[in-house]
Amino acid sequence: MNYEIFDISDFKQEEFEPLGTKAKYWCSDPLGNHYLFKSIETYDSTNSIVLRDGEDWSEKISCELAKKLLIPCADYELARDKSARGVITRNFISSDNAYLVTGNEILTNYSAPINTEVQKKSEKQNIMHVYIILRRIIRNKPLGFNSLPSIKSAADYFTGYLMLDALLSNQDRHSENWGLIVTGKGRFHLAPTFDHAAGLGRNESDETKENRLTSQDRGQHVSNYVQRAKSFFYLKDKRLRTLKAFEYFGILNPRAAISWLTQLNALTTDIMQAIIEPVPAEIMSDVSKKFALEMLCCNKSNMMNLLPFFKENLDPSFRKRQIKTYE
Incomplete structure (x- = not known):
């Protein structure tokens, strides 16, 4: 059975969401339930529509994978507002007194000086600053989620977010795409992960995907393609690839990384295929489904290869030496 595409044409539009570059707004259904609709349409500098197919x-696929891995995430459903395609998600802040603080605000207030230019492309989000903030400032796990073996704190859960990014080849974990929730009592909790639309090769044409899937040139294979994915995290002036960002957090936090890889190991090819297949053919082609599955398999394999290395990092002296190699 396919995933449902919810028609929100009759929902009441309330206010535009200022964060990000996509066309998105808050709306409510006839029962008063609030949703954020994110369209795949946006606008360029001339106010012309740009389609982010x-x-x-x-x-949607990223959300379902996160749930299968027990990673706290915003819950997304496919949606359509008249002719505009997109997704809807319920507000993950359940209390009227709670509010979201995004990473860019946190880094500005709590970390050493960093490049804070408005353009995301110029942003330098130091991964060690983020780790220290998670350990010393945010500290608490996402609200409403139970601890897992060796996964209890904000930093432990964020390690899972970086594993998810590496699995998806998600290149959009900039500082507005993570944050903390401040409760009415003033406690800080890591927010669930959200905004994963920049993964799974969604920006590549079907022709390019077909060529990579069938090419006899090893340099064109999907296994090489996924290794190019870059994160929004930096060490000094070096931008880390998504796999390296997860590896670095795994060095700092090996028990959590090992625990998350145990979850990933249980995510079989059949399970991943069962998550991809229900996307309606009208919005995702067969070749896109094959390509996305191959990306997931390659990325999973690359991360599982890190397991012996993370086990070595359980030794504090070994971990200290590894951290120095990144300095």
Whole structure:
């Protein structure tokens, strides 16, 4: 059975969401339930429509993978507002007194000086600053989620977010795409992960995907393609690839990384295929489904290869030496 595409044409539009570059707004259904609708349509500098095809199915698949891995995430459903495709998600802040603080605000207030230019492309989000903030400032796990073996704190859960990014080849974990929730009592909790539409090769044409899937040139294979994915995290002036960002957090936090890889190991090819297949053919082609599955398999394999290394990092002296190699 396919995933449902919810028609929100009759929902009441309430206010535009200022964060990010996509066309998105808050709306409510006839029962008064509030949703954020994110369209795959956006606008360029001349106010012309730009279509970001695939961002809806990429977000939906990412959400279902996160739930299977027990990673706290915003819950996304495929949606349509008249002719505009997109996704909807319920507000994950359940209390009227709670509010979200995004990473860019946190880094500005709590970390050493960093490049804070408005353009995301110029942003330098130091991964060690983020880790220290998670350990010393945010500290608490996402609200409403139970601890897992060796996964209890904000930093432990964020390690899982970086594993998810590496699995998806998600290149959009900039500082507005993570944050903390402040409760009415003033406690800080890591927010669930959200905004994963920039993964799974959604921006590549079907022709390019077919060529990579069938090419006899090893340099064109999907296994090489996924290794190019870059994160929004930096060490000094070096931008880390998504796999390296997860590896670095795994060095700092090996028990959590090992625990998350145990979850990932249980995510079989059949399970991943069962998550991808229900996307309606009208919005995701067969070749896109094959390509996304191959990306997931390659990325999973690359991360599982890190397991012996993370086990070595359980030794504090070994971990200290590894951290120095990144300095």
